[in-house]
Amino acid sequence: MLHIHFTAEDLGRTRLATGPEPMWEMLLSLHKLTDNEGRVVFDGWRRRVRTVDRTGLPMSARWLPLLAPPVGYSPDFLTPARQAGDLGTGLDLVLATPRRRLRHDLTTLAAQQPLRGPVAELADGSKGALHQLGRALRDYHAHALAPFWDRIRTDVHADLTTRGKTFLHSGIEAVLTGLHPGARWNPPVLELPYSRDHHIHLDGRGVRLLPSFFCWGRPFTFHDPVLPPVIAYPIEHDLAWTAPRSPRDPGRPLAALLGRTRTAVLTTVAAGGGCTTTELARRTGISLASASQHTGVLRDAGLITTVRRGGHVVHSLRPAGAALIHAPAGRGRPR
Structure with a gap:
């Protein structure tokens, strides 16, 4: 269970994101690509990602699942705490990660699994490995997310519109308890289903609520509670979201x-x-x-x-x- 401890100041500083964030969608889609959860919603996307040009993932991106395993820990630096609504800004923030942060996150990952190939080079702080990471993320986005980005953005904005109306009519507590069917609000603590028992004390920082297309089953947040608080939460999906649109010239x-x-x-x-x-x-x-x-x-x-x-x-x-x-x-x- 995820336990988020609010103060009165935190409730006033809780805010919604302004739209989908490419780096969060990349990380969470990598999880969905390999964990086979949400089959009714994501299997059509998985087939298209794995069979485009019959090559699967681009060669440059095939090592990314080693960096973002679907179970357990994924490095926090892959999802910048600062809001980045476009791919270029998100990539710049990831590639500007301080070496000490890289070492901290990848040491945490190494406690879970051996570091191999480019992931091990990243842990050593290699500039070439950072360049390789940037190319891998850009190529993965172009291959797996860009063809569907209009739909992703539309559905995320639809969720934000609904949350905004909930806030106007019922207040922030209704927004918080509406993040997940299993959410419980025991003032001043919000409890959400999570992969482990984890406590976040906001201490006046507030929290940013981020609707995510590829978040599935339960919310997702940083492993390190010191980072600026962000809660990615699942949204509703149209089961036919991967169906090709009828061809026409817009x-x-x-x-x-x-x-x-x-x-x-x-x-x-x-x-x-x-x-x-x-x-x-x-x-x-x-x-x-x-x-x-x-x-x-x-x-x-x-x-x-x-x-x-x-x-x-x-x-x-x-x-x-x-x-x-x-x-x-x-x-x-x-x-």
Whole structure:
């Protein structure tokens, strides 16, 4: 059982994530790829991941299950505590992990299983191993998650919308007890099903609640209670989420509504899982000023969201934008 100890200050500082986080989805999907849990929900995805081009995982990523075993401990550094809504930011945070953190986490992993190959090199602090890790994570994401990212994002945002309404109507305690059917709120302690008996004392830090598409069965959190508290929790799934969408060109009806350039901007934000204005301008072949103008219009329309991270502005698709892109094409005049 997971025991989360709140203070009154913690309840005020508890917050929801703003969307799916690629690094958490990568870790938890690696678990699902190898543990065979949730077969009704995930077996279709497993088959597609293992059979694309008949190669299974990309060669560069085949060692990742050794770093993220489905049972027991997975290194905390793979899921940064700082919010990272896009792949680039998440990878930067992972690859900037201090050497002492790498050594601490991989020493913990070594107590559970022998470290082999690139995992052992990571434990030694090799810069080449970190580069290899970055390539493996990027290739795994492109192979296993990117083809489904629109659906992942839409379902996570749907959960966030529901939690937000629960908070407005019933308060934070209703949000906490709604994280899992087995949740129990015994003030000031929230108890959640977990893989082991684990206590987290928030001590005024609050906690970030992260809905996760690949979290299954019970919530997931850091092994080290000193890290900023994050609770990843399972969401509901449509059993047909891996079914291919009917082929059509979304650009044609969207272009009639939004214009060709603005359609390109919206679909580029969707395809990238979030991107900066500079990346958006480069991918669409327009100027920075034009990219800023179009994202402003799309943001005002509620189709994308924009947040500042460091020196960059990152644009991400909102549920309304995803719904617009994937809306069925018209079939002629209504009778």
